[in-house]
Amino acid sequence: MGFIMPKRRSSARSKLPRRPVAPPPPEPASPSGLERGGRLGWLPFVAIGVLAVGAVVFFMAVSGDNTVESAASAAVAAAQSPSAPAKPFPYYDSAEEARPFPVTLPPSTYSNETLQKAYQIAKEIPEILVQLPCLCGCHGVQTDHGSLLDCYVDDHAAT
Numbered sequence: 128m129g130f131i132m133p134k135r136r137s138s139a140r141s142k143l144p145r146r147p148v149a150p151p152p153p154e155p156a157s158p159s160g161l162e163r164g165g166r167l168g169w170l171p172f173v174a175i176g177v178l179a180v181g182a183v184v185f186f187m188a189v190s191g192d193n194t195v196e197s198a199a200s201a202a203v204a205a206a207q208s209p210s211a212p213a214k215p216f217p218y219y220d221s222a223e224e225a226r227p228f229p230v231t232l233p234p235s236t237y238s239n240e241t242l243q244k245a246y247q248i249a250k251e252i253p254e255i256l257v258q259l260p261c262l263c264g265c266h267g268v269q270t271d272h273g274s275l276l277d278c279y280v281d282d283h284a285a286t
Contacts, residue, residue: 166254216272225257231279240284249279 130240219225234246249256256276263278278284 198217216262217272218223218260222254222257225274228253228257229280231276232282237285245284246279249276
C-alpha cells in the first residue's frame with residue numbers, strides 16, 4: 128500500500144470575494160493637549176497652587192504682622208485719631224494745600240526723549256504729583272522737598 132493523501136475540504140468562505148473593512152473612526156484630538164492623563168494634565172493644578180501661595184504671601188506682606196484684620200483695624204484707628212502720625216515720605220493731602228506749585232524745568236532741557244516726556248507730564252499734571260510721595264531719597268537731605276513734583280524742579284529727577 129502506498130501513501131494516500133487526505134482529501135481537501137473546499138470552504139465556501141474562500142470562494143467569496145473579500146469586502147474591504149473600514150478602519151475605525153479616529154478619536155477626536157484634544158485641542159490643548161490637556162486631556163485626562165495627558166502630559167500636561169497637572170499644569171492647571173500647579174498654576175492654581177502658585178497663585179494661592181502668592182496670594183497668601185501678598186496678604187502677609189501687606190498686613191505687617193501676618194494678619195489682615197490687624198492691618199485693617201490699624202488703618203481705621205489712624206484715620207480716626209485727631210493727630211495723624213508723621214508721614215514717612217513727603218506729600219500733600221490736597222492740591223490746594225500745595226499751591227502755588229513750583230515751576231518745573233522745561234522739557235526741552237533734555238535731548239533724551241524719555242526725559243522730555245517725563246518733564247512734560249510733570250508740567251501738565253502738577254496737581255497730581257504734589258499728592259504723590261517723593262521716594263527719590265532726597266527728602267532726608269533736602270528739606271525743601273514736599274512731594275514728587277519737587278523732583279522735577281531741578282535735574283535730579285533725570286538721574
